[in-house]
Amino acid sequence: MLMRRILMRPAARRLATAAWTGQEPLATSDPQLWSLIQEEKQRQFRGLELIASENFTSRAVMQCAGSCLTNKYAEGYPGARYYGGNEVVDRIELLAQSRLLDCFGLDPQRWGVNVQPYSGSPANFAAYTGLLKPHDRFMGLDLPDGGHLTHGFASPQKRVSATSVYFESLGYKVDQRTGLLDYEQLESTARLFRPRLIVAGVTAYPRLLDYARFRRLCDELGAVLMADMAHISGLVAAGVIPSPFEFADVVTSTTHKSLRGPRAGVIFYRRGERPPASAKEAPRQYDFEERINFAVFPGLQGGPHEAAIAGIAAMALQARSPEFKAYAKQVLANAQAMSRALIAKGYSVVTGGTDCHLLLVDLRPKGVDGARAERVAELAAITFNKNTVPGDKSALVPGGIRLGTPALTTRSLVEKDFEAVVDFIDKAVDIAIHAKSKTKTLKDFKKFVLEDAETARRIGELKQEVESFASRFPMPGWEDY
Numbered sequence: 001m002l003m004r005r006i007l008m009r010p011a012a013r014r015l016a017t018a019a020w021t022g023q024e025p026l027a028t029s030d031p032q033l034w035s036l037i038q039e040e041k042q043r044q045f046r047g048l049e050l051i052a053s054e055n056f057t058s059r060a061v062m063q064c065a066g067s068c069l070t071n072k073y074a075e076g077y078p079g080a081r082y083y084g085g086n087e088v089v090d091r092i093e094l095l096a097q098s099r100l101l102d103c104f105g106l107d108p109q110r111w112g113v114n115v116q117p118y119s120g121s122p123a124n125f126a127a128y129t130g131l132l133k134p135h136d137r138f139m140g141l142d143l144p145d146g147g148h149l150t151h152g153f154a155s156p157q158k159r160v161s162a163t164s165v166y167f168e169s170l171g172y173k174v175d176q177r178t179g180l181l182d183y184e185q186l187e188s189t190a191r192l193f194r195p196r197l198i199v200a201g202v203t204a205y206p207r208l209l210d211y212a213r214f215r216r217l218c219d220e221l222g223a224v225l226m227a228d229m230a231h232i233s234g235l236v237a238a239g240v241i242p243s244p245f246e247f248a249d250v251v252t253s254t255t256h257k258s259l260r261g262p263r264a265g266v267i268f269y270r271r272g273e274r275p276p277a278s279a280k281e282a283p284r285q286y287d288f289e290e291r292i293n294f295a296v297f298p299g300l301q302g303g304p305h306e307a308a309i310a311g312i313a314a315m316a317l318q319a320r321s322p323e324f325k326a327y328a329k330q331v332l333a334n335a336q337a338m339s340r341a342l343i344a345k346g347y348s349v350v351t352g353g354t355d356c357h358l359l360l361v362d363l364r365p366k367g368v369d370g371a372r373a374e375r376v377a378e379l380a381a382i383t384f385n386k387n388t389v390p391g392d393k394s395a396l397v398p399g400g401i402r403l404g405t406p407a408l409t410t411r412s413l414v415e416k417d418f419e420a421v422v423d424f425i426d427k428a429v430d431i432a433i434h435a436k437s438k439t440k441t442l443k444d445f446k447k448f449v450l451e452d453a454e455t456a457r458r459i460g461e462l463k464q465e466v467e468s469f470a471s472r473f474p475m476p477g478w479e480d481y
Helices: 002-018 031-046 059-065 087-103 120-131 183-193 211-221 233-237 288-300 306-318 322-344 370-379 406-410 415-437 442-451 453-470
Strands: 111-114 137-141 168-172 197-201 224-228 250-254 265-270 358-362 385-387 400-404
Touching (some): 087 111, 120 224, 120 250, 120 265, 137 183, 370 453, 442 453
Antiparallel strands (some): 111 265, 385 400
């Protein structure tokens, strides 16, 4: 009996294996998950996407992300892998590197790029790890003032970001009256703090940065200048705003925001001979390449996501096209049109406008906050995020919202369409103001907007308007997922 069971096992295994080919479509193999993905596709198609860090990528990039490259382990770098079978993967990664450098007009003798970071936060942490020693000092724009978590954010009670745990960080600020970056305060603070690295980068600041001024300060302090262009990299690639590459030593970015690529990160670094600090200094070579590459792998990551790296290559080719430059120009035009329309309706736009793809709106003069406006808008198929504005005391219930134009510009909206979008936002804010007057806490507010019949009716009518409007515009990618 035992022998019979042993002899039957291989046949049983073969039968079980034969039942699965790996070619079953998701719709039949997992209809529950397929239904959820289709539901999300419809949400994106029928809604208005105004989150400044989001975009809609192309079918070509999606084909890369869902390709056979997902199957391959490729620890190491082209020509120096820890696994076999990477001949094709090497060529793909080198293609992504060369296209990215070309995309930003960079000389490969003077600049290199690492395309392996999984996203923007790992890219920033890898850059710090490669360029700094543990507990070295660096400065970045404070999170409540428009910086990113990975620019060293720490609250008075807690070191929130790991970048403030492993390194000593200090945030610089915007002028609380104007909302503009306070360069004089940055300079005086930096001369006292003596950072080894300064980050010139933003995530919720609507104006351009003075990279030349950052460069002069870093030269004075002997500090590395790192530009984080995650939000604006598509605008930089298209040449519609100034580039940080003339001034920075290292530049980090995501690839899925204004660049419209896959969810990934990249690190650019200077290479070759460094300009001498004085006539007496002997020539030296930049050593960023070895330090940053080692920090990415083996320091912080294992196998790179080669499917995403192929998506970077596809994205970089698209970003060199005349169509992409026209797109980037329209992103700026749409942001300015939205700013004008909001101001015309009596909204307080932080700094009085925008130079880029995003703007901040202070809702406190309207008697409401960003958290409440965000929730009503979300129920009405409009997505944006609550955001701190100058003078805010709470990040959970901040006074403002952040709006961005890249995603809807990808869907072919132009200035007059964004004026209509502002009308929808205004209706959502008006509903939020009314609901706030009937409740005390944010928890009560969220319950009220769902349960109060009149408020639910108004939100439902607005959602119908929004979905009817949004469904007129095309979506890139696949039709059903």
